[in-house]
Each structure stands twice: as structure tokens, then as C-alpha cells.
Amino acid sequence: MLTLRDCLDFADIPEEEIRVIAEQHGVHEVVATAMGSALLESDEGISQMKRFLLNGIHKAEGQGRGREAHRLQSALARLEANHPHCKPAPLRRRF
Numbered sequence: 001m002l003t004l005r006d007c008l009d010f011a012d013i014p015e016e017e018i019r020v021i022a023e024q025h026g027v028h029e030v031v032a033t034a035m036g037s038a039l040l041e042s043d044e045g046i047s048q049m050k051r052f053l054l055n056g057i058h059k060a061e062g063q064g065r066g067r068e069a070h071r072l073q074s075a076l077a078r079l080e081a082n083h084p085h086c087k088p089a090p091l092r093r094r095f
Contacts, residue, residue: 004029011037016075017049020056043086050079050088 007029008015013036021039022032039045053076060069 002030004033007033013037013040014075014078016071017053017079020052020072020075021049024052024055043083044089046079046083046086047089050076050086051090053079054088 008018011033013033018029018032018036021027021036022029025032025035027035036049039049053072057069057072057076060066060072
């Protein structure tokens with residue numbers, strides 16, 4: 001049986017990014033790992049991942065969770081360093 005750690009190691013995605021996907025989509029971390037792995041295969045997916053991280057940072061800051069916001073900012077900085085040509089996906093407004 002595969003564990004979450006096995007999936008994270010295989011996908012080579014930081015745990016902070018997986019937590020953001022899981023939280024924003026309401027899925028288990030193992031499913032979020034598969035989603036994150038798929039996102040990182042294209043520029044569009046990388047842009048979407050940057051948007052997820054930005055959303056997570058804003059949410060954490062709004063809830064006074066400074067440590068969480070800092071961890072997410074670090075994850076975003078790593079993603080930016082590895083994929084500087086991809087801009088965050090535009091914010092989608094919900095009506």
C-alpha cells in the first residue's frame with residue numbers, strides 16, 4: 001500500500017503545495033498529490049498552481065495565520081524560481 005509520503009516523494013512536490021490543493025479542492029492529500037503532479041506538467045498548470053498558492057497566502061493572512069502564510073510564500077518563491085516564465089493564473093471572480 002502506498003502512503004502519502006510515498007506519493008509525495010514520487011511526485012517531488014513540496015507538501016505545502018499539496019496542502020493548498022487539498023484544501024482548495026476539498027480532496028485528500030493523495031488525490032491532491034496526483035493533481036499537483038499533473039499541474040506541473042504544463043505552463044498553464046504551473047500558472048494555476050501559483051494562483052492556488054496566492055489564494056492560500058491571502059486566506060492565511062486574512063485569518064491571522066502568519067506562519068502558514070510564510071510557508072506558502074516560501075513555496076511560491078520556490079515555484080517562481082523554478083518556473084519564472086509562468087505568471088499566476090488570473091483570479092476568477094464568482095458572482
